[in-house]
Amino acid sequence: MPELPEVAALADFLDQHLRGAVVAKIQLVSFAVLKTADPPYSGLEGRAVTGVRRFGKFVSVEADGLFFVFHLARAGWLRFTDSPTDTQLRMGKGHIAARLTFSGAAGPVGMDLTEAGTKKSLAIYVVRDPYDVPGIAALGPDPFSPGFDVGTFAAILASSSQQIKGVLRSQGVMAGIGNAYSDEILHAARTSPFAIAKSLEPADVQRLYDAIHSILGTAMEEATGKPPNELKDAKRSHMRVHGRTGEACPVCGDTVREVSFADSALQYCPTCQTKGKILADRRTSRFLK
Known part of the structure; x- marks a missing residue:
């Protein structure tokens, strides 16, 4: 399971590679991973990424006022590519839970959220505020926050x-x-x-x-x-x-x-x-x- 150091590195990597890019397409291969219905995940398409942050083990990608938040759980991971394909994924097939493609100044990029194993716990939220995610709202202090003495x-x-x-x-x-x-x-x-x-x-x-x-x-x-x-x-x-x-x-x-x-x-x-x-x-x- 990725923990604070790996999630922090993922958020930093995504912030560097996605900031300013426009969400071109989102494919959900498993609707079970999506934990929210309003706003719809399709509402992210066409919005530009304005930043990526970490909240505990959650990663939050902000796109013009909406937030794509994910938690990789025990067996989840992220694959990033600067050569995304237009292949339409089949529902419920393989380890890919979601695929996002972005249009950036340097060309298209993409990321897959994957999950191995039979116990599926990877979670995705599309929200107007990261604190609308119950797991984020319930987090204790971050060990690196200024007040954690x-x-x-x-x-x-x-x-x-x-x-x-x-x-x-x-x-x-x-x-x-x-x-x-x-x-x-x-x-x-x-x-x-x-x-x-x-x-x-x-x-x-x-x-x-x-x-x-x-x-x-x-x-x-x-x-x-x-x-x-x-x-x-x-x-x-x-x-x-x-x-x-x-x-x-x-x-x-x-x-x-x-x-x-x-x-x-x-x-x-x-x-x-x-x-x-x-x-x-x-x-x-x-x-x-």
Whole structure:
């Protein structure tokens, strides 16, 4: 799933390549992805793109007062081309959920929103205001917003009885962090994913706050300027524990472990994060003492 760094890079890339271009044609290959009916998506055609922004994990393309907003969910992605075709796509066929073509000063360009797998969660909204999208309206503060200081972060954690892994991933608490970067942040902060948020000491909170900005900040620097087709590999390349089950922790050399759930998994280092304790794998009910 693309998270804050990749979505920020996508928004920046699209802003650079689409600003000033006119929406020429929109094809929806799956009407299930469209979550709004008014205004109609066809109302975007003929409008010029005036900017692209990120809201958490949402990308918003503004076109003369209307907004084309999308969320790539778990298996969605964006393909960009400067050689779009006029091929009429068939409904319900293939991985393409929507295709947009634009007419720009340098010629036509296009983008496909794609989604692999059988569980379809990619979502598209056409709205008059990005905050008309329920997911955007419910977002918590962005980690890079001016008001998100360590005091604000400490207050958020102090009010939560949830495990810190879930708090970091909750978009209503903080916008943009998902499964992968929460693993990386917790590893950098030497914090157990099962630690209860409100139980953390001030020093723990400070380490987490610093880790959020160092991990996401570094990832954003790595992603900035890269085209969409390079962002996935860029994300994987600098992961230390996420997706590294069975490999050696680059900090201490211990074996990276995994906790599996029904539809996701987390990775962590026992030495760095849990004082050597192996956490229970709740999906298979292997409760380890």
